[in-house]
Amino acid sequence: MRTLYKIVKTAVFTLLLIILFRVFTNILINKGTFDEGNQYQLRMKEFYDEVPGTLDAVYIGASHVYTYWQAPIAWNSDGIAVFPFSSGSQPVTAIPFLIEEVKKTQPQALIIVNINQITATDTDANTVHWLADTIPFSKNKWNMIKSLYETGDGDDAPDILEYFFPMIRFHSRWNELTKQDIHFNQSDGLKGACYFSDFFKKEVDVSQNYEKVDLNKRVSLSQYGCVALENILNYCDAEKVNILFVIVPQFTGDERRTAQYNSAQDYIESRGYTVLNLTQQTGDLGLDITQDYLDLVGKHLNIHGAIKFTNYLADYLVDHYGFENKRGGNPMYASWDEAGHLYSEMIEPYLTKGELDYGEYGAGDS
Amino acid sequence: MSITSLPFLLFFAATLGIYYILPKRYQWVGLFVFSIAFFHFSAADYTILYAVMAVLVTTLCAGRIAKAKTEGNSRSAKRWLALGLVVNLGILATLKYSNFVIRNVNFAATLAGKPTDIPQLDLLAPLGISFYTMSVVGYLLDVYWGICPAQTNLVKTALFVGYWPQLTSGPIARYNEVREQLYTEHKFDSRQIALGMQRMLWGIFKKLVISARLAVVVDTIYGDTVTYGGYYIWLAAVLFMFQLYTDFSGCMDIILGASECYGIRLPENFRTPFFSRSVQEYWQRWHITLGAWLKDYILYPVLRSRAWKDMTKWIKAHWGKKAAKQIPSILGMLCVWLLMGLWHGGSWNYVLGMGVWFWFLIAAAQVLEPVFKKAIALLKVNTECFSWHLFQSLRVFALAMIGNMFFRLNGFMKTLRVIKAGLFPDNPEIFFDGSLFKLGLDGPNFILMVVSLFVLLIVSLLQEKGSVREQIARQNLPFRWIIWYGLIFGILIFGMYGPGYNAADFIYQGF
Secondary structure, three states, X not given: OHHHHHHHHHHHHHHHHHHHHHHHHHHHOOOOEHHHOEOHHHHHHHHOOOOOOOOOEEEEEOHHHHOOOOHHHHHHHHOOOEEEEEOOOOOHHHHHHHHHHHHHHOOOOEEEEEOHHHHOOOEOHHHHHHHHOOOOOOHHHHHHHHHHHHHEOHHHOOXXXXXXXXXXXXXXXXXXXXXXXXXXXXXXXXXOOOOOHHHHHOOEOOHHHOOOOOOOOOOOOOHHHHHHHHHHHXXXXXXXXXXXXXXXXXXXXXXXXXXXXXXXXXXXXXXOOEEEEOOOOOOOOOOOOOOOEOOOOOOOEOHHHHXXXXXXXXXXXXXXXXXOOOOOOOHHHHHHHHHHHHHHHHHHHHOOOOOOOOOOOOOOOO | OOOOOHHHHHHHHHHHHHHHHOOHHHHHHHHHHHHHHHHHHHOXXXXXXXXXXXXXXXXXXXXXXXXXXXXXXXXXXHHHHHHHHXXXXXXXXXXXXXXXXXXHHHHHHHHOOOOOOOOOOOOOOOOOHHHHHHHHHHHHHHHHHOOOOOOOOHHHHHHHHHOHHHOOOOOOOOHHHHHHHXXXXXXXXXXXXXXXXXXXXXXXXXXXXXXXXXXXXXXXXXXXXXXXXOHHHHHHHHHHHHHHHHHHHHHHHHHHHHHHHOOXXXXXXXXXXXXXOOHHHHHHHEOHHHHHHHHHHHHHHHXXXXXXXXXXXXXXXXXXXXXXXXXXXXXXXXXXXXXXXHHHOOOHHHHHHHHHHHHHHHHHHHHHHHHHHHHHHHOOOOOOOHHHHHHHHHHHHHHHHHHHHHHHOOOHHHHHHHHHHHOOOOOHHHHOOOHHHHOOOOHHHHHHHHHHHHHHHHHHHHHXXXXXXXXXXXXXXXXXXXXXXXXXXXXXXXXXXXXXXXXXXXXOOOO
């Protein structure tokens, strides 16, 4: 009896210890810059809150996803549920594992993969944390961390343990915690949409970068990019993934980068997959490169550009993949209606009249 | 393998599990294997040969001493003892003090006008050599004096010499204290393991939360004494006292706690030394096993030696009874303190700062004791009140602090220069204008350091009343668990570890 009591006591103690450890880890990990609303880890986390089997598509990628694709806008305009499973500078080497992660709860969803990050040459420790710290523990996560660790940071690679126990890296944040850190688990309900202040307010003219580059050039990818791309395609072949590759319009003036995108597109298409390459494109998207970007290097759109991009891609998805409009009170999508309503209200003060045209649906009329 | 690292803790957990799974009669063999493994993970493999040599010679000599004693052949016993001491101390001296001798020979030759440049040796000493050599020498002497039996089993002697928890930094165990515990069978005792782990946690807390923070401030100040003069010097000196204490005693807590989990209680090395009211008492509470070792194996044999007795007689005849009582013991203490200094390192700053300085203080206290007593009586000082005890403790702290400055600052002249930079301080504003928060720790971290020192003070006060762990064990379960979780998460959150932080080696690890 006494032994049983001791076993139970030890088990309860250990359980409480694990719970507390998880709570403290969640509080301490770095989630982005709260004061600017740039909580890049939140959208990763929120993906797991989605009702299983309900998403039309999951859009995987780095900041080129979440500063371009605003899911509530697409929901309001076309009634499609496409969630951005993205994190800052998300390593392309992680993509097969992220697809695997998506398949666990949304096996029917189209996988959209942004490959602008294919030009990277290394995996930085922070980007692994932004990604891995929010993914629940599983064999897939274990494999992902191992793979990212092997391809990352060279001699500066931290101890691999810190990816499994992020408290090792972030425990010293105790003196910079904010209220938001403690309430991190509370969803913002915006389906990964962006709302940091620069995204709403900043307008940068990147036209000086335009026409500096030869759009038809090709150049080989880095060894890192080649291996990553090969792994993604091999995985897609093996798993027969329904996938669309996207390259978003960037006006960086970096000819090499554009040439690498072209090469990547050629190779992907040669393997039988579709690539929507929007590099240096303004035409159909209607982008105004004098005011639709938020940074001078032309890598990220502001809200004005994001609306145009979202509308374009949403139309493309509806046209090519036949996504149905799911608006109209379906309880499975109540949170999407709410997100559409909330986001419309949030962005309204920053938009000009008529900028947000939802066609036959009005924002928040669900 | 750092004593606060995850590999160390995993090694401990794995060995503890295996230890209690093993058939009880093989537990000590398990400990021996763990010790070899620990040595392999922590030091250059070839250095184990020195330890192997020490084990072989010690086993042989101890056996022969015991045999000779039984046969009444004291001459043979003495020879075997001499061989054991020469080999063990010879290895220690060669590996740790060759360069000290070479430097001094070069210096003396230069002074004599015949400069030489004998190159220094690049020898690597095995892990814990200063600690296990003391244990082995004590063991041989104990066998010779008939205090303990000789251990003829080579592997058992090896376990005594290289018992892994004490390899890093002691304590200096006596064979008599541990022999029963090391080789006997130990039943799984969850309470004992819990208490041991609690002590380990407290040790890790002291090292990672307190000592590591103190080290940042101390290193910043001592790293640039041109910028940080005046009161900064004394602030660093005070903080270094706490750094050294929390680092060394924290390490001891981890070692003793780990050993306790195996059911083996190693001797205590610290007993709240900052509450000492005399320098002598300070050394009875600080690095206790080293002080006791030097007393038992150096001081008493020296005082009992024929030469000393002859000297005492001579002094008594020429200078009187009082001098005959004091001078031999003061000279005997000088031997002890010179060795104490040398043990800390082959450098004059150790010999003078950790040796001669403390000898001078103790000798002066002994000689001047009647004067102090008269002054106290004349000034009608109440020596039984808190304020007097506090004054005494602060006095000891300040005096020990000077000695430890020599320990911390590499170089005798450098230490004198730093002390000079701290004389006549004229910058009291540093305590009020936020300057303290620019010494490598930001405001919250500095405050945390101060708060954790208060926690240390409270625990130390409780320790004076008895075992804190026993006191906690008497509390109700929720309170006990709060203490456990507080310690665990205190370390995990406030500890200085992980990327961006280079944990300083344990200060006493190089000994």
